[in-house]
Amino acid sequence: MSDIKKGHVRKTMKLKTRKTLIAYSFLTVPLLFFLCIRIFPTLYAFSLSFSPENRSGFTLDNYIHLIHDKVFWRSAVNTLLYVAITVPVQIAIGMILALAINKVHRLQGFYRIVYFIPYMTSIVAVSWVWRLMYDPNTGFINEMLSWFHIPPQGWLTDPSEALISVSMMMIWQAMGFCMLIFLAGLKAIPKQFYEAAQIDGAGKWRMFWSITFPLLNPTIIFLAVTGVITALQTFTQIQNLTASSSGDAGGPLNSTSSIVIYMYNSAFNDFNMVYASAITVALFILILIVTFIQLKVLSKNFED
Structure with a gap:
């Protein structure tokens, strides 16, 4: 046995x-x-990134050059501006849309699809449509402004407006994704909380700030972290909206250039792969630092 x-x-x-x-x-x-x-x-x-241009040996010349590179620092500032402008706005609009759609009883699926379509559409195709609409001479946006007797704007051709113009397109495309994630977060909130609050006499604003907003904190953290990482790596929108006939993007006068755009121009337009590698490492460190700070700050605020 x-x-x-x-x-x-x-x-x-x-x-x-x-x-x-x-x-x-x-x-x-x-x-x-x-x-x-x-x-x-x-x-x-x-x-x-630690190699000289002949790719032999070990040197810090690329990083020393990076520290004194004005175009790199301009691109870094632009990248942070993309984060500061696009992420909060697209999260705020996404939350507003989700709250509105969640109250709708008819055609809710239709509204979800309509606002989510820009996120599903090819970024290249969308960027070129917006580029045509931004055209200072024949673009639809300036045509629409003329109806209200507003003078035409330079948009992508004006250094003072170009970064905002790119940001508007990025917000428009990403807000549908934020809306969908917020809808999922709203569906996960138990209805008993709202029923108990109504019995206690709480109004809509009180219920939003005391129930809805606190319980959406994990959703906000997720969208904030992913949104920041995406904005730090912004490339396709800028490349297709601002690329010149020579292939360089980020204009005019580097007003829309991001770190990724500058890295791409250095690698494939200037054919300096070594320096582009140093820019890549700098971007990696920036993403690591920003994400770490973001997680610490958001988590601490939400715990309090």
Whole structure:
């Protein structure tokens, strides 16, 4: 009897070992893909940033040049401006839209689709449509302003308006995503809280600030963190809205250039991959610092 039990245990162990090996074999493929596509290029770019232009040796010249590079600092300031302008506005509009749609009983799905379509649409296609609308001579936006006797604006051709123009397009495209996430957060709030608040005589504003807003804190943190990371890596919108005939984007006068745009111009227009790698490392450090501070500040405020 003991031999039968031992044989059964042995077979069970072999079966578990076989299942474990199969599981690890399935995990090996995505792990190798992640190492080859993510980890290795990251380490290679980091090592390349410490190389001189001939790619031999070790030097800090690229980072010293970066510190004294006025275009880089202008791009860094622009990147932070994109974050400061787009993220709060798109979250605020997304919350307002979600609150409004959540109160609608008819055609709620239709309104969700309408506001979410810009997020699903190709960024390149949307950017070119907005570029045509921003055209100072034939654009629809200036045509619409003329109805109200407002003089035409330069939009993407005016250094003082170009960054705001790009930000408006980014907000318009991302607010639908924020709306959808907020709707999911609103659906997760138990209705019993609102019923108890109504019994206590609380008004709509009181219920919003005491129930809805606090319970949407995890949603706000998620949208804030993902929105900041996305804004720090802004590229496609700027590239398609501001690219000149020579291929350089970020104009006019670097007024819309972000760190990613400057990195792209350095790598593929100036063919300076070494310096572009240094810019990439600087962007990585910036994203790491901003995300860490953001998580600390938001989490602390919401806990209080």
